[in-house]
Amino acid sequence: LADPTEALARLRVEGTALDPASLLNLAHLCARALDVRAAMQAERELCPTLWQIAAAISPALASITAQITAKILPSGELDDRASPELARIRARLNHVRSSLTRMLEGVLRRFPDAVQDAIVTVRNDRFVIPIRVDHRGRIAGVAHGFSSSGATVFLEPLEAVEPNNELQSLREEEEREKGRILLALSDELRGHLIALEQAVEAVAELDLVRAKALFAEQFDAIEPVVEADGPLELIEARHPLLEEELRRAGERRIVPVSFKLDAAHPVMIISGANAGGKTVVLKTAGLLALMALSGIHVPARRAHLPLYRSILADIGDQQSLTANLSTFTSHIANISHMIESCQAPALVLLDEVGTGTDPEEGSALGVAIVDHFRRVCGAHVIATTHYSGLKIYAASEPGVINASVEFDEKTLQPTYRLIIGLPGASAGLEIARRFGLPEGVIEAARRRVSEESRAIGEYLRHLRSETELIVDLRRALEEEREAVAAKYHALEAEFERRERERQQEFAAELRRVVADFEGRARALVAKIEDRITRERAAREAEKRAAELRRTARAVEAQREVQTEA
Numbered sequence: 001l002a003d004p005t006e007a008l009a010r011l012r013v014e015g016t017a018l019d020p021a022s023l024l025n026l027a028h029l030c031a032r033a034l035d036v037r038a039a040m041q042a043e044r045e046l047c048p049t050l051w052q053i054a055a056a057i058s059p060a061l062a063s064i065t066a067q068i069t070a071k072i073l074p075s076g077e078l079d080d081r082a083s084p085e086l087a088r089i090r091a092r093l094n095h096v097r098s099s100l101t102r103m104l105e106g107v108l109r110r111f112p113d114a115v116q117d118a119i120v121t122v123r124n125d126r127f128v129i130p131i132r133v134d135h136r137g138r139i140a141g142v143a144h145g146f147s148s149s150g151a152t153v154f155l156e157p158l159e160a161v162e163p164n165n166e167l168q169s170l171r172e173e174e175e176r177e178k179g180r181i182l183l184a185l186s187d188e189l190r191g192h193l194i195a196l197e198q199a200v201e202a203v204a205e206l207d208l209v210r211a212k213a214l215f216a217e218q219f220d221a222i223e224p225v226v227e228a229d230g231p232l233e234l235i236e237a238r239h240p241l242l243e244e245e246l247r248r249a250g251e252r253r254i255v256p257v258s259f260k261l262d263a264a265h266p267v268m269i270i271s272g273a274n275a276g277g278k279t280v281v282l283k284t285a286g287l288l289a290l291m292a293l294s295g296i297h298v299p300a301r302r303a304h305l306p307l308y309r310s311i312l313a314d315i316g317d318q319q320s321l322t323a324n325l326s327t328f329t330s331h332i333a334n335i336s337h338m339i340e341s342c343q344a345p346a347l348v349l350l351d352e353v354g355t356g357t358d359p360e361e362g363s364a365l366g367v368a369i370v371d372h373f374r375r376v377c378g379a380h381v382i383a384t385t386h387y388s389g390l391k392i393y394a395a396s397e398p399g400v401i402n403a404s405v406e407f408d409e410k411t412l413q414p415t416y417r418l419i420i421g422l423p424g425a426s427a428g429l430e431i432a433r434r435f436g437l438p439e440g441v442i443e444a445a446r447r448r449v450s451e452e453s454r455a456i457g458e459y460l461r462h463l464r465s466e467t468e469l470i471v472d473l474r475r476a477l478e479e480e481r482e483a484v485a486a487k488y489h490a491l492e493a494e495f496e497r498r499e500r501e502r503q504q505e506f507a508a509e510l511r512r513v514v515a516d517f518e519g520r521a522r523a524l525v526a527k528i529e530d531r532i533t534r535e536r537a538a539r540e541a542e543k544r545a546a547e548l549r550r551t552a553r554a555v556e557a558q559r560e561v562q563t564e565a
Helices: 005-011 020-042 048-054 061-071 084-110 133-138 158-190 193-218 240-249 278-293 327-341 359-375 388-396 428-434 439-448 451-527 531-564
Strands: 121-123 126-132 141-146 152-157 225-227 232-237 257-261 267-272 302-306 310-314 346-350 380-384 400-408 413-420
Touching: 005 020, 005 158, 005 193, 020 048, 020 061, 020 158, 020 193, 048 193, 061 158, 061 193, 084 126, 084 158, 126 133, 126 158, 133 152, 141 158, 152 158, 158 193, 232 278, 240 278, 257 267, 257 278, 257 400, 257 413, 267 278, 267 359, 267 388, 278 302, 278 310, 278 346, 278 380, 310 327, 327 359, 346 359, 359 380, 359 388, 388 400, 451 531
Parallel strands: 225 302, 267 380, 267 400, 310 346, 346 380
Antiparallel strands: 121 126, 126 152, 141 152, 232 257, 232 302, 400 413
């Protein structure tokens, strides 16, 4: 659908006429709106919320839509049948044009040696014939210009002047009639302006709903949980623009991000190798938070977000020569504005906080900035860094989470996995080697790295190695535990099956014993000749049989209780 904003603005001005294309676009919009209304009405019990939107589309728009499409062709031209007067004018135009063309073709045949090209052409909206300049005097008429070479003059013979004048007059009549028809259609549409604006609003809202649904389907997105004071929890979250770019390039699937910030742990410091995906984590968190607050499903397996009042970011380099801003001052100016405008609950995203100045001062400043947003603003903060001071702050400060992006030291390639609980080494020298910096430069840089920095890097690598070992052991133990649990459940199920079979066999045997007792008792009683003795024996036998039946029922009831348990 074409954007109707400009056409609606012109329609609000009395006495203005829309061009055919604008009228057709509005008619097309009305037709689609009415189609949507009809479809929604048929399914209104299944989609009551969508039907409330579509119900605002007035069925009265059908009549003006039919008028416009009947009078304007899909090409944007007015149909000859748009009015009787237009049909008459165009019929006369065709007749005069044909007569004029035949007359000029006759002139060309009478003067074949004077003709440059034996065709009738148009110059200045008048029908003319091309004549060689050196034969111009042989045919009386009005010249309407020359060819680029100057060898040809475009001549309107005197006998063609009057028909050409009539054509001009008919064209002007045609334009006046077209203007009258377009004004009438515009006035008719203007009478439905309120209904038209309601239809545009409804269609726009339904189009947004459809776009969000298509997005959710395409990116396997889920409905996020948004609570006033909830945590920020993203499980297997993906940046949709990055995922789309990777799909287009035919590369491997995007590596998802998972983390959680809450009242107990509102800050996460991400460290690790350059080009490892630290900034992607910031952008994913910020974009998905904005999407959730905009009513858009988010690409993740689970998403839980607060109702943020502020989402503030300092990402990238906004240095400017004209504004006299260096890398450091541009960051500080932006962060200063963020501090002023921060309103809790807030999400603050800081990329390479404190960078651009002396590392020691920058590290201290980064810690102070993060801590201010945490304590004074009460914000959720995600910050990336290469500074050891911020890593130590995250490791020693309660409520601050250390995290890192994984770097495979065997392949010297980032894996883009976010690891919670561990700081990461920058691996700048390894990455420089991967990007082709000469080995001599790498070794010279390595000699200049301080012993303390090397020790910290080695410690982080050792810590990561130990953590990976622990994770592997935990995974192996978990697999073993699951195997033992599965075996236990299998044995328990087998025991229960055998117990049920044993109880069923016992109950069946008990019923057989009761039946056998009753049969034998009846046979013995029948043999007693004395009536009084026989009756006494029958009563005693019935009493014993009743006791056996009660015992059998009790056993059966106990078996059923055990089976249900």
